[in-house]
Amino acid sequence: xxxxxxxxxxxxxxxxxxxxxxxxxxxxxxxxxxxxxxxxxxxxxxxxxxxxxxxxxxxxxxxxxxxxxxxxxxxxxxxxxxxxxxxxxxxxxxxxxxxxxxxxxxxxxxxxxxxxxxxxxxxxxxxxxxxxxxxxxxxxxxxxxxxxxxxxxxxxxxxxxxxxxxxxxxxxxxxxxxxxxxxxxxxxxxxxxxxxxxxxxxxxxxxxxxxxxxxxxxxxxxxxxxxxxxxxxxxxxxxxxxxxxxxxxxxxxxxxxxxxxxxxxxxxxxxxxxxxxxxxxxxxxxxxxxxxxxxxxxxxxxxxxxxxxxxxxxxxxxxxxxxxxxxxxxxxxxxxxxxxxxxxxxxxxxxxxxxxxxxxxxxxxxxxxxxxxxxxxxxxxxxxx
Numbered sequence: 576x577x578x579x580x581x582x583x584x585x586x587x588x589x590x591x592x593x594x595x596x597x598x599x600x601x602x603x604x605x606x607x608x609x610x611x612x613x614x615x616x617x618x619x620x621x622x623x624x625x626x627x628x629x630x631x632x633x634x635x636x637x638x639x640x641x642x643x644x645x646x647x648x649x650x651x652x653x654x655x656x657x658x659x660x661x662x663x664x665x666x667x668x669x670x671x672x673x674x675x676x677x678x679x680x681x682x683x684x685x686x687x688x689x690x691x692x693x694x695x696x697x698x699x700x701x702x703x704x705x706x707x708x709x710x711x712x713x714x715x716x717x718x719x720x721x722x723x724x725x726x727x728x729x730x731x732x733x734x735x736x737x738x739x740x741x742x743x744x745x746x747x748x749x750x751x752x753x754x755x756x757x758x759x760x761x762x763x764x765x766x767x768x769x770x771x772x773x774x775x776x777x778x779x780x781x782x783x784x785x786x787x788x789x790x791x792x793x794x795x796x797x798x799x800x801x802x803x804x805x806x807x808x809x810x811x812x813x814x815x816x817x818x819x820x821x822x823x824x825x826x827x828x829x830x831x832x833x834x835x836x837x838x839x840x841x842x843x844x845x846x847x848x849x850x851x852x853x854x855x856x857x858x859x860x861x862x863x864x865x866x867x868x869x870x871x872x873x874x875x876x877x878x879x880x881x882x883x884x885x886x887x888x889x890x891x892x893x894x895x896x897x898x899x900x901x902x903x904x905x906x907x908x909x910x911x912x913x914x915x916x917x918x919x920x921x922x923x924x925x926x927x928x929x930x931x932x933x934x935x936x937x938x939x940x941x942x943x944x945x946x947x948x949x950x951x952x953x954x955x956x957x958x959x960x
Contacts, residue, residue, distance in 0.1 A: 597847045608867075610843040613836070615696065618786060619718070619775040620832040625768045627729060627825040629759050630801065636737060636753035639815035643743055649805050650738040650750060654798040654823065657732040657756060666762065669731035671792045671827070679721035680707035680776060682788070695789050702787040702834065709778045718775035725772065725790075728765035729825060732758050733796045737819070753817050759825065766825070774833055784836045792829040798822065 600606070640646070659665040683691045683704040692700035709719040734756055741751045760766040779785055800808035801820035808820045845867045 595849070597849050598844070600844050606844050607842050608845060609840055612839045612841055614839055615787075615834045616837040616839075618777050618833045618835050620830060621772050621774055623725075623770055623772070623827075623829045625727065625770060625827040625829065627766050627768055627827070629757075629766070629823040629825065631757055631821040631823065632801075633810075633818050634735070634755050634757060634821055636735075636755045636817040636819065638753065640739075640741065640751065640753075640811065640817060642815065644741040644749075644751075644815075646805070646809065646811060647740045647742045647748065649800070649809070650740050651736075652738075652798055652800070653736040654796040655734050656794065656796065657734050666730070667732045667756070669729070669733060669759065669794060669796075671794055672728040672730070672765070673790060673792055673829070674726045674728070675723055675790060675831070677705070677721055677723045677788070679719070680705050682706075683785070693787060695787075697791070701791070702789040705776060705786045705788050705833070706779055707776055709776065710780060713778045713780060718777055721774055721776050723772050723774070723831070725770050725829065725831075727768040727792065727827060727829065729768070729794070729827075730760050730762050730765045732756050733798075733823060735798050735821065735823070737817070739817075757821070757823065759823070768827060772831060774831065776833055777835055782835065787834045788831070789834060790829065790831040792827055794828075795826045797824045797826065 656669040658668050662668075683706055685691060691704050693702045693704065695701035705721075707719055707721060712719045734754060737753045737755075739751045739753065741749050743749075777786055798821050801822050802808055810818045812818070846864055
């Protein structure tokens with residue numbers, strides 16, 4: 576068996592892995608606590624599905640077919656986006672350039688006329704701040720409608736794969752895959768998709784934060800033979816060159832949100848603690864996050880969490896050892912010695928007869944009858960002659 580990140584795989588040659596969710600719940604509700612979170616709330620959102628088409632003729636595929644093989648049929652056609660991880664600015668990368676304009680509201684701008692952008696959940700400056708006159712709808716406790724126009728410019732390339740079933744002279748079949756990089760559009764002439772939308776905007780006068788506008792899109796591609804006929808759409812050259820006629824469908828999903836910062840109270844099982852990988856050298860390791868603080872733990876260890884104003888909570892019985900606990904330094908000087916002032920009633924009121932039995936001369940107290948004065952024994956002196 577192979578082990579990857581403390582997650583054992585049953586197959587030594589398995590190329591995939593299982594993720595660790597990091598969260599566990601014992602099923603006991605005593606472990607559930609409330610946690611305040613400062614997050615972004617989605618006030619309104621709209622979702623769009625858009626599609627574009629691209630036709631390709633005589634597209635060349637690579638590599639060439641092996642000699643003395645013929646194509647029996649097409650098993651599968653696949654398509655995926657082209658992406659160069661070593662250069663995100665590569666013109667061949669399939670990109671979406673979203674341009675959105677708003678009617679009924681404005682995006683905040685600085686003195687240079689640039690729109691203000693703030694950091695979104697994706698960690699980039701993907702949110703813009705909205706402002707509109709919402710007083711009319713604020714009186715009705717309702718949102719203010721705004722309208723927008725969206726233009727999506729698609730540029731870049733896609734990769735198309737053909738899985739071909741080949742057959743040799745002896746009718747031995749084998750699967751052979753060919754690939755082609757197909758250009759969808761250039762920056763000079765992008766493929767443009769347009770749509771309109773309406774959203775609801777919250778009040779901008781009753782809150783400390785103005786609402787934010789964010790949008791994000793994702794694109795996928797599907798492809799097929801132009802007429803779904805291998806004999807008409809697929810051409811095999813004398814040297815094994817493969818070319819074909821394709822129709823590529825570009826499937827775009829876009830979502831737009833209006834977000835407001837809020838505080839939420841959620842139920843939680845505490846801070847996440849991941850099991851570390853074992854290391855035979857080090858015996859202890861530092862923590863990454865602060866420890867979870869529970870009221871029950873504080874009461875058990877320190878007796879009180881109310882502070883100095885609740886000093887008497889830990890000193891109800893000053894004759895007990897828990898009064899002198901290090902957590903009660905503010906009470907130690909007053910309570911740990913129950914007879915520091917044996918003429919006061921609080922000594923007897925707090926301890927009763929226990930205080931009187933400790934040898935304190937509390938004749939002025941009401942907790943016990945007064946004791947006769949004790950005279951020490953004196954040694955016999957010789958009588959004068």
